[in-house]
Amino acid sequence: MNDLLDFNKEEFVNALNNRDVNKIRDIVENYNLVDIAETLNELESITDYMFVFKYIPPEYTADVFAYLDQEKQESLIKLLTGTQLKDLIDNLYSDDLVDFMQEMPANLTTKILQATPKDRRAEINQLLSYEEDTAGSIMTTEFIMLKESMHMKEALAKIKSEAQDAETISYLYVVDNSRVLKGVLRLKDILFMEDNQTIEDIMDTDFTSVFATDDQESVANTFKKYDLNAIPVTTKDFRLVGIVTSDDIIDVIEQEATEDIHMMANINPLEDEYMKTNAFKLALKATPWIILLMLLATFTTLIMNQFEDAMLAVPCLSIFIPMLIGTAGNNGNQSSTLIVRALGLNEITKKDYIRVCLKELLTSLLVGVAVSIVNCLWIYFLGSTGIIDLSASPISPFKLGLVVGSAMLICIIVAKFIGSSIPLLCSALKIDPALLSGPMVTTLVDASSIIIYFVIATKLFGLI
Amino acid sequence: MNDLLDFNKEEFVNALNNRDVNKIRDIVENYNLVDIAETLNELESITDYMFVFKYIPPEYTADVFAYLDQEKQESLIKLLTGTQLKDLIDNLYSDDLVDFMQEMPANLTTKILQATPKDRRAEINQLLSYEEDTAGSIMTTEFIMLKESMHMKEALAKIKSEAQDAETISYLYVVDNSRVLKGVLRLKDILFMEDNQTIEDIMDTDFTSVFATDDQESVANTFKKYDLNAIPVTTKDFRLVGIVTSDDIIDVIEQEATEDIHMMANINPLEDEYMKTNAFKLALKATPWIILLMLLATFTTLIMNQFEDAMLAVPCLSIFIPMLIGTAGNNGNQSSTLIVRALGLNEITKKDYIRVCLKELLTSLLVGVAVSIVNCLWIYFLGSTGIIDLSASPISPFKLGLVVGSAMLICIIVAKFIGSSIPLLCSALKIDPALLSGPMVTTLVDASSIIIYFVIATKLFGLI
Numbered sequence: 001m002n003d004l005l006d007f008n009k010e011e012f013v014n015a016l017n018n019r020d021v022n023k024i025r026d027i028v029e030n031y032n033l034v035d036i037a038e039t040l041n042e043l044e045s046i047t048d049y050m051f052v053f054k055y056i057p058p059e060y061t062a063d064v065f066a067y068l069d070q071e072k073q074e075s076l077i078k079l080l081t082g083t084q085l086k087d088l089i090d091n092l093y094s095d096d097l098v099d100f101m102q103e104m105p106a107n108l109t110t111k112i113l114q115a116t117p118k119d120r121r122a123e124i125n126q127l128l129s130y131e132e133d134t135a136g137s138i139m140t141t142e143f144i145m146l147k148e149s150m151h152m153k154e155a156l157a158k159i160k161s162e163a164q165d166a167e168t169i170s171y172l173y174v175v176d177n178s179r180v181l182k183g184v185l186r187l188k189d190i191l192f193m194e195d196n197q198t199i200e201d202i203m204d205t206d207f208t209s210v211f212a213t214d215d216q217e218s219v220a221n222t223f224k225k226y227d228l229n230a231i232p233v234t235t236k237d238f239r240l241v242g243i244v245t246s247d248d249i250i251d252v253i254e255q256e257a258t259e260d261i262h263m264m265a266n267i268n269p270l271e272d273e274y275m276k277t278n279a280f281k282l283a284l285k286a287t288p289w290i291i292l293l294m295l296l297a298t299f300t301t302l303i304m305n306q307f308e309d310a311m312l313a314v315p316c317l318s319i320f321i322p323m324l325i326g327t328a329g330n331n332g333n334q335s336s337t338l339i340v341r342a343l344g345l346n347e348i349t350k351k352d353y354i355r356v357c358l359k360e361l362l363t364s365l366l367v368g369v370a371v372s373i374v375n376c377l378w379i380y381f382l383g384s385t386g387i388i389d390l391s392a393s394p395i396s397p398f399k400l401g402l403v404v405g406s407a408m409l410i411c412i413i414v415a416k417f418i419g420s421s422i423p424l425l426c427s428a429l430k431i432d433p434a435l436l437s438g439p440m441v442t443t444l445v446d447a448s449s450i451i452i453y454f455v456i457a458t459k460l461f462g463l464i
Numbered sequence: 465m466n467d468l469l470d471f472n473k474e475e476f477v478n479a480l481n482n483r484d485v486n487k488i489r490d491i492v493e494n495y496n497l498v499d500i501a502e503t504l505n506e507l508e509s510i511t512d513y514m515f516v517f518k519y520i521p522p523e524y525t526a527d528v529f530a531y532l533d534q535e536k537q538e539s540l541i542k543l544l545t546g547t548q549l550k551d552l553i554d555n556l557y558s559d560d561l562v563d564f565m566q567e568m569p570a571n572l573t574t575k576i577l578q579a580t581p582k583d584r585r586a587e588i589n590q591l592l593s594y595e596e597d598t599a600g601s602i603m604t605t606e607f608i609m610l611k612e613s614m615h616m617k618e619a620l621a622k623i624k625s626e627a628q629d630a631e632t633i634s635y636l637y638v639v640d641n642s643r644v645l646k647g648v649l650r651l652k653d654i655l656f657m658e659d660n661q662t663i664e665d666i667m668d669t670d671f672t673s674v675f676a677t678d679d680q681e682s683v684a685n686t687f688k689k690y691d692l693n694a695i696p697v698t699t700k701d702f703r704l705v706g707i708v709t710s711d712d713i714i715d716v717i718e719q720e721a722t723e724d725i726h727m728m729a730n731i732n733p734l735e736d737e738y739m740k741t742n743a744f745k746l747a748l749k750a751t752p753w754i755i756l757l758m759l760l761a762t763f764t765t766l767i768m769n770q771f772e773d774a775m776l777a778v779p780c781l782s783i784f785i786p787m788l789i790g791t792a793g794n795n796g797n798q799s800s801t802l803i804v805r806a807l808g809l810n811e812i813t814k815k816d817y818i819r820v821c822l823k824e825l826l827t828s829l830l831v832g833v834a835v836s837i838v839n840c841l842w843i844y845f846l847g848s849t850g851i852i853d854l855s856a857s858p859i860s861p862f863k864l865g866l867v868v869g870s871a872m873l874i875c876i877i878v879a880k881f882i883g884s885s886i887p888l889l890c891s892a893l894k895i896d897p898a899l900l901s902g903p904m905v906t907t908l909v910d911a912s913s914i915i916i917y918f919v920i921a922t923k924l925f926g927l928i
Binding site for chain 2: 030031032034156159160163168169170187188191192206208223224225226227228229245246247249250253254257258260261262264265266267270273274275278279280282283286287289290291293294295297298300301302304305308311312315316318319320321322323325326327330331333334337338339341342345347348352355356359360362363366367370371374375378382387388389392408442446450
């Protein structure tokens with residue numbers, strides 16, 4: 001990254017400490033507000049950022065405010081006078097306003113609503129009522145609407161008069177008298193209008209829109225599929241209520257990826273950033289799955305309990321169990337991770353299920369053969385050189401290598417089968433594969449590997 | 465999603481089968497080209513999509529082409545005549561053109577370059593020379609440049625004359641005679657220009673730009689930090705060479721998340737989508753880590769080998785090993801996943817390392833106490849009810865519960881310590897935490913858990 005003008009944090013903090021109002025104004029006007037907000041977020045003293053807030057030009061306060069941390073926003077709201085708060089709210093986009101109101105204690109929400117003009121209050125309340133993670137909850141309501149009958153001049157005049165408040169003017173939306181969405185057009189289309197043309201003549205009627213109640217993940221998928229820059233959001237009867245822009249979509253994509261990553265590691269998704277989640281919340285998100293998986297591991301314990309005789313007769317059998325179930329688990333996890341992610345990105349659809357299973361079967365054969373040959377030789381090497389002490393066990397290093405290596409082969413094939421079929425099954429049953437695949441694959445792979453190992457050792461190779 | 469005009473795939477395929485040119489043209493003109501391309505991707509016969517290609521209006525062919533699968537693109541390029549290919553290339557954005565050229569066999573690349581006008585060939589060759597995953601490799605070169613001295617009329621005239629070719633006209637870039645980037649402005653700024661103002665007066669000089677050689681991940685981070693819609697890309701001497709737009713960034717974010725997810729599951733990132741990667745490639749990406757982890761598991765085997773006496777004296781000890789190392793592994797994996805993802809999103813910086821370790825320590829105590837109490841009671845229950853057969857082992861269910869439960873507590877604390885410190889260490893050493901954390905955490909947690917278990921059983925509780 002190459003800022004031609006590099007933001008100098010120290011200079012800004014110095015100006016602040018010296019209460020140098022002119023310098024502060026100068027910096028705020030010339031540098032990116034995200035950097036200003038980031039510096040304010042690091043300040044400890046409320047009076048410091050209150051000072052900045054008082055003296056920076058009013059047209060910048062809203063933008064800086066939108067980038068502050070939640071706690072800083074709250075303490076500012078508490079300190080602002082009625083007029084200051086009104087000014088701030090006037091300059092904030094409704095989606096930013098609603099974003100932080102959702103996290104705030106009720107008394108501050110009330111303070112904000114009281115400072116909001118009546119007509120906008122209705123809009124804010126409407127936005128607050130959308131469920132989390134819906135299109136309605138992430139959309140912005142500041143966009144420009146045109147009428148089908150408008151000519152170029154009228155349209156440009158409307159755009160000019162509303163451009164300062166709108167979040168984007170690159171896309172313009174055409175509605176009828178009931179606010180039903182009729183068409184979409186781009187600002188550049190208007191520049192090319194002929195004098196005798198109306199908006200109706202040039203608007204695009206083959207647009208894609210979403211409902212306010214749609215899940216944000218499906219909105220993001222539509223957005224990506226059609227490479228959009230903004231997507232209109234409507235009610236069920238197609239009245240336009242907002243637009244979702246690419247910065248909202250970027251947030252959604254990151255958030256959904258983080259959720260999937262957490263779920264794959266058996267953690268209930270955090271509501272907040274990791275650094276803003278305290279140890280108690282973390283423990284609460286992590287413990288249920290840990291306990292469930294621990295209890296499910298009882299199956300493995302019970303199976304091993306049945307084979308205690310074998311372990312007593314050939315004590316060195318047990319020492320390879322972590323290696324065996326570890327390798328099988330890694331294979332199962334690889335398959336389920338690949339498939340869960342591909343399902344999440346819509347790369348796999350129903351008609352691909354059979355192909356996926358065949359692909360994983362072939363992969364498991366290739367990986368299995370390679371890994372078990374290495375394993376067999378390695379164990380033979382460990383045993384014959386005496387690195388592993390086999391004196392207590394009536395078995396040759398060669399035979400031990402064969403037992404563990406052949407068990408490894410079958411375990412890998414079974415593990416990849418389990419790892420690929422569970423996510424597909426979840427998806428077919430409309431259960432989020434990221435949520436359930438981890439625990440189910442782990443439990444099934446562990447238990448099946450132990451059974452395979454001991455059955456091969458006792459039945460196939462006749463140990464004990 | 466609510467397309468007002470729902471695309472009817474069947475209708476399209478029927479029109480195609482009947483070779484109904486008018487119907488096909490009608491559909492192509494009225495529906496989204498992404499849907500058209502998606503349908504073509506599903507057709508088996510080359511003559512079918514060649515037919516569509518021949519008869520759809522030329523202004524649409526390039527857009528449809530850009531959304532086709534690689535294999536379809538290749539077979540089309542092979543079949544197109546020189547003139548057809550020239551028309552297609554003329555209408556394609558350079559970044560789309562380069563995108564598929566990078567994947568194509570050399571003879572087709574040559575065919576394309578030969579059909580490209582000389583001046584554009586230089587540009588294409590330049591784009592092809594950027595390393596993969598750099599800003600240069602994802603940027604588009606179709607954007608509009610203005611001069612500082614321009615007045616509103618001149619600027620608008622230039623915008624109008626170039627608007628059809630540019631990927632975006634929402635952002636405009638101001639350069640000097642050496643093409644050095646001087647400022648950025650938005651189309652709406654121009655609409656508000658006064659007659660006596662020049663571009664220099666209204667352009668934003670505090671813009672953020674990136675170098676063509678910058679890594680795409682850092683470009684995406686800058687893009688997100690400043691909530692941009694497009695970011696200019698320059699050479700090291702600040703000459704403007706391209707822009708990166710939000711759709712490119714969305715692709716980068718998804719791709720990087722997928723890479724991280726794969727690496728966390730010990731798979732070398734795939735170059736292509738899962739469905740387009742065959743079993744041999746999958747095995748090649750998966751096997752090295754599986755073999756490495758299998759070999760690393762030898763530590764656990766060697767440690768257990770040392771404790772064979774204990775396992776012979778109290779056979780039921782071994783049957784809890786999968787439960788114990790599984791639980792410890794899950795805890796280590798939870799911590800490392802949370803931290804690797806937070807590092808990837810820049811939520812954790814160097815100064816947070818101590819805080820992260822303390823947070824994880826407290827979390828591990830909370831999780832550890834909860835899980836080991838449940839574990840202790842559960843094992844006592846399994847043993848005292850006879851669900852687990854303890855007849856071969858000289859130990860009471862109560863004592864067994866205490867042994868396993870207390871080992872569990874220490875193992876969880878150690879596992880979370882390992883799981884949190886390894887990613888932080890990788891990050892401090894500038895190694896990608898997503899790459900190495902998985903294998904290292906697994907190996908260390910397994911080995912340490914086995915030691916803890918047997919030391920507690922033999923030394924603390926005096927078994928054997």
